[in-house]
Amino acid sequence: SNCATLTGASLPWRGRTSHPLDPLSATEIKVAVATVRAAGATPEERDSMRFIEVVLVEPEKLVIAMADAYFFPPFQPSLLPRVKGRPVIPSKLPPRQARLIVYNKKSNETSIWIVELLEIHATTRGGHHKGKVISSKVVPDVQPPMDAVEYAECEAVVKDYPPFREAMKKRGIDDMDLVMVDAWCVGYHSEADSPSRRLAKPLIFCRTESDCPMENGYARPVEGIHVLVDMQNMVLVEFEDKKFVPLPPADPLRNYTPGETRGGVDRSDVKPLHILQPEGPSFRVKGHFVEWQKVFYCLFKLLCSITLQVHWSFRVGFTPREGLVIHSVAYVDGSRGRRSVAQRLSFVEMVVPYGDPNEPHYRKNAFDAGEDGLGKNAHSLKKGCDCLGSIKYFDSHFTNFTGGVETIENCVCLHEEDRGILWKHQDWRTGLAEVRRSRRLTVSFICTVANYEYGFYWHFYQAIPSFDYLVNKNAAIIPQKWKCSYLALDGKIEAEVKLTGILSVGALLPGEVRKYGTTIAPGLYAPVHQHFFVARMDMAVDCKPGEALNQVVELNVKVQEPGKDNVHNNAFYAEEKLLRSELQAVRDCNPLTARHWIVRNTRTVNRTGQLTGYKLMPGSNCLPLAGPEAKFLRRAAFLKHNLWVTQYAPNEMFPGGEFPNQNPRAGEGLASWVKQNRSLEEADVVLWYVFGLTHIPRLEDWPVMPVEHLGFTLMPHGFFNCSPAVDVPPNTHESDMKETNVVGAKPIQNAMIAKL
Amino acid sequence: SNCATLTGASLPWRGRTSHPLDPLSATEIKVAVATVRAAGATPEERDSMRFIEVVLVEPEKLVIAMADAYFFPPFQPSLLPRVKGRPVIPSKLPPRQARLIVYNKKSNETSIWIVELLEIHATTRGGHHKGKVISSKVVPDVQPPMDAVEYAECEAVVKDYPPFREAMKKRGIDDMDLVMVDAWCVGYHSEADSPSRRLAKPLIFCRTESDCPMENGYARPVEGIHVLVDMQNMVLVEFEDKKFVPLPPADPLRNYTPGETRGGVDRSDVKPLHILQPEGPSFRVKGHFVEWQKVFYCLFKLLCSITLQVHWSFRVGFTPREGLVIHSVAYVDGSRGRRSVAQRLSFVEMVVPYGDPNEPHYRKNAFDAGEDGLGKNAHSLKKGCDCLGSIKYFDSHFTNFTGGVETIENCVCLHEEDRGILWKHQDWRTGLAEVRRSRRLTVSFICTVANYEYGFYWHFYQAIPSFDYLVNKNAAIIPQKWKCSYLALDGKIEAEVKLTGILSVGALLPGEVRKYGTTIAPGLYAPVHQHFFVARMDMAVDCKPGEALNQVVELNVKVQEPGKDNVHNNAFYAEEKLLRSELQAVRDCNPLTARHWIVRNTRTVNRTGQLTGYKLMPGSNCLPLAGPEAKFLRRAAFLKHNLWVTQYAPNEMFPGGEFPNQNPRAGEGLASWVKQNRSLEEADVVLWYVFGLTHIPRLEDWPVMPVEHLGFTLMPHGFFNCSPAVDVPPNTHESDMKETNVVGAKPIQNAMIAKL
Ligand SMILES: [Co+2]
């Protein structure tokens, strides 16, 4: 029957196992590392190589389109690129490539390597003969992100340093097992921080019990000791016991996992709450490709001659720096087929500046993506704890510092959530009610950077044709036909960050109170700070591959002047302004004018003749509260505004440049790129949304902070004509069927090519 | 054993069946109405009485405290009022009273009656001999809210009016069954709208199919016909067919419940998602009293000598105007016993002003609470549709226009929801992770006012001692004792409004485009508008009955000037300002300074010596976009600012005054009360938080709008010392135990009184 599901399961693979956007496999990472190492000129050079990052080179967009059209299910021929109106039929895809950031521990040089990966199968063993170096270059005057191995080495070196042991002894600490040394990047405050040295300035903490691995050591900061570590040579280059600040008293409330000695929950009447999906989830996953909520309509119920489907589809990616990446976001929209929304969504940077000008707090401006890596520091998630329901997990693979491969199992979580009512209306005349529940598909990961935890969530919204019901005072009048189910649409994409973990605290002198933060326990003080996040959204609203047909308009609601057309003075209206170029598109939020931005296709209209679009709806937001000349804002100039829009350029990925660590170049990245002032009137646009919150610590944030939420929404705005389910003229519904027929038979059929 | 649960089930009732805050029962409403009707001087007067509202008179706070302390479980003796340090032992509670708003349809007079209700049992039948009129007074120059009966009568009268039928005929409509006449209050734009007449200006709509009760008739607005109805005498007082605007074409996408003729969902792979609570919910309900998540701690596990509990408690109330009311919100905090947070929380008004200055839109400024009633228009909720999980529903009772009693079954929903992770920390040294899930208790109702739906939700947050787990690379090093469970706290109260339903649209002339809204379908236009809500929060942070010990501080984060104490220019800090009096406390949101407000107890400190408090964290918000001299802002002056704080006064309930309908008195209510400029330095404070959103309609909001969310949070700020679970000095834990012992025995024991 034509109502059959398109499964794609038995289709030929055309000789490729990895989609061009699949993250590097463990084997590929191994090959890439081996290839680069083998390319080292001398044994010394090979020994000195440290592997900061090995990541897939995402191919250009047309290659992705060809892969999706022709090489990988569900085979979407509408994506084939066209030349002079005719589809280009590729013979094969280019080989996958890896990009490596290599730090030479001997020369203090950072280099970037591109390695081509020959066809690698799961059975491939190690060999460098499977990779080929395409290019390598030294990047001058940068420091790459720090690695966990360096943190551990730094801790050991500091703890072994006799003057440090002496200083700790002065503070009453003999047992070095109690001491925690958290290396922090130094930022760039003066020439002394120049990347000619690889520096870290550790924060020192001290636990109280040596046999308690779960003790919260962050509760006893050790103040007054200045340590500067050369991380290249792993030696202390500066040390001074500057000021004697006694260790704060051991806070009896410091632990989030108290032992039995302190009493635990003995009994509670908190009853279990389970989320059950007896038939499994509604999503389908093939490799890293996700489809969600196929709904099939048979328009003529008896004949069942035409079948349509609507659903979200996207690919899950992952990088050491960004963590989760969402590729190729599209809505399959019944007769209209696949409609692109975005090419790539991710969080590319975050910055956490602290408000205390004193040592050591003024140096705390962590760039957790660019200095450490959100993906590298991701957690292995557990069902029932991190996520409920029917879960699909994805693993992630990384290189470690010395080039070994490490895997985080269950690193990305994909699951569905019920989100309460989606819509409801009850007619007051009849008492008849209709209600639909909202469900969302959530993709997420959680990472730890030192003391703090960040969860990053992308939520895709759609309705389910839910349990219909009628609230009817006079049931007799309802003909049965009104009880049929019906799909309603939301179509939102929500980005959410959850902040939790342990506050970064300082010690106070007895009796001291500091205006820059909150005293959260006797002698313990948590400075005020801000958390900023940058979402990079390579949009492609209603664009086919190769099309650069988007623009961004800003909407502000304006008060109408009084006058004869406004005698009751009630009038206001939304005013649109096209952001014509990059410098015009540097914008801030303004809740008082309901300001938001719409990414529009310049050539596609909805049924009212308006351009189709997706709007970016800010959530609550702020701007940096540091002075405009703050040192860290040289590296983080992108924080100065909430929205930036650029013309897509493949090498413009990180808003503070690729290497923010000790970066001496003011305004590198976004703030420089937009000076080109490229046109945005009809372009391939990238949105950069910068959002943050100001965190004034509370006692209740201690010893562990209840989750704070922050985010924004991408919302269809004239993208759909209304709900897509009824928007179905019966004579134009064939494209999806065509695809189904075709791919089920042969790779690509002449009949189909002729139609393209 | 001392670990036994306090059930209270077998305790004596002391002769009262209704708590002083229980909403009026159906029987009580019947008695109140009968009593007032019997008091009418003449048969004509009795016949003319229409019953707008019959509502419980909430007694003064000390009566409530006595009831909670002595007459109703869980018997909280700490609430007994004290005179000269000694508790006052009441002999009985005063009788309950009802307050009636009566409209005399003959004289156009509005009167307010207070009726004392003698002890009424469920078996009581009708009789007025059970009630006693305490007072009655005519309120001059007001119009009470409209009633659904009046709307229905108005529709009939207009449809019967020959010139109206003529006008509809001109527009091609003969069948009056298709026509919908939605009466709207007129507001107050000039002396012509004076309350000396009871007026309504209907909006006209026209369905297309007479046998389709679920057709969305709001999709065909009928424009150009001016109708003004005298609702007292139910006659048209003005009629004019002003301008011929053709009916917009029947929008094929207008229906949210399409029939089979248009095709429905035939099959989908959207799988069911169930929320199962096999052991039932964690809350307990006794009458209208709710306790949630008792957790008992036995501090010394072997001896089990001391038991503590922590949980939320509150009472559910309901009024015709506000809908859900939350009374007596307290946190039972282990050894510290019952700690009050708020006396009463509710939504007291909402206003929806439209931005189009043209007829009929400029009149659309609905006060959905004060002109109609949020509670009166509430829905009967359905499990599985409106709410999932283990539900406790509450019914609500009202008088109808003619004095009969009507019941909305399942009107208020109480249930628990999983809310993802509450907190997490993974130690980077050990790889050990701890995570807790968040659960919230949600109380809510949903109402329809004409085309729009509003859901009002109060969410109480707490953690559950969840499935612990250890992510451990080296399991051997974890001693078993670290696996003990542990409670963490959130303690937030979140207020949320969900907006859904059907847009209020107008018709366009062919080819017309209007700048005041969005063309959402051919010939159909949805004007831009705003939705404002007013939450009234009678706070009582850490106050015992009779104590007026709260104050409100505003926090703003300030940028520190550059200088020698701020050489890196990074410094910022939170600055507190006490809002000393009512005029000082008229404030607006400011996300750029992270502005928020803390309600503090002036005498209670936490372990750092700071005053305990709860903070009001705004969500996204806005201000009216109408001109400052807009006519509707005379009645809605309270919209001009986001926060107001008043000294509690029992008669200050509704921010636009009790009767906003046709109210000619500019600035009545909040804007007038604060002119008294009462001191707030140490007071019983009431917060009025005004929040709204600007709604620029999208095509995707049609034919039914996916839920928009809006709200704010009350968050503990130094209220707890951290998580309360570990804050337990073993020698001061006796108060709860004492209460348990006492109430189990006799009403109140001498030994206990001596202790009080
Ligand atoms: Co923070």
Ligand SMILES: [Co+2]
């Ligand atoms: Co609206």
